[in-house]
Amino acid sequence: ILNVEQSPQSLHVQEGDSTNFTCSFPSSNFYALHWYRWETAKSPEALFVMTLNGDEKKKGRISATLNTKEGYSYLYIKGSQPEDSATYLCAFSSGGFKTIFGAGTRLFVKA
């Protein structure tokens, strides 16, 4: 059974804090790891797709790293803003197009 775990389940930070959360996935049969940002009542928005061990991607204040050998990815947000409040989902592809999602980390940024 393929399982994707995300931690923490939720996180409350103050505006200006930097934060990070984790996605753990099976280290065998790895194909790609996706990060999505999901605001309430909207559709998940793609942030990054990473395929290579050691990949680092950056988009503004958000960045992500990937370790396929040990099966984890970190998402970092530098200087959190209230508009960063959302659920951050990671999704793992092992080949065959099937994508398995984690339960998400719910981020609350207080002004």
Place this chain on the structure above:
Amino acid sequence: EAGVTQFPSHSVIEKGQTVTLRCDPISGHDNLYWYRRVMGKEIKFLLHFVKESKQDESGMPNNRFLAERTGGTYSTLKVQPAELEDSGVYFCASSPSPGEETDTQYFGPGTRLTVL
């Protein structure tokens, strides 16, 4: 460019009734996926089309669910007869290239289904 659209946005039906959800992918996207999120749980894969062909329907819960993509454009997901546990948000996503599993999937806004 229009994104993925889904219809209806909300549907409330009684147990035993039939509901059909529709997804229009981004024009030109060959891959189309259906997902479901039951209250409080993670998004779960249901199935994947490449054009009009089902590539993987291993996530379909049971034979009350039928997905079609005639002509390789829009897709429908029919639930017949609906049960209480079918309640949730049904998402559709699309991605462009048939051979690229690393393609970003673009999600629609979802259809919230409530079965009473």
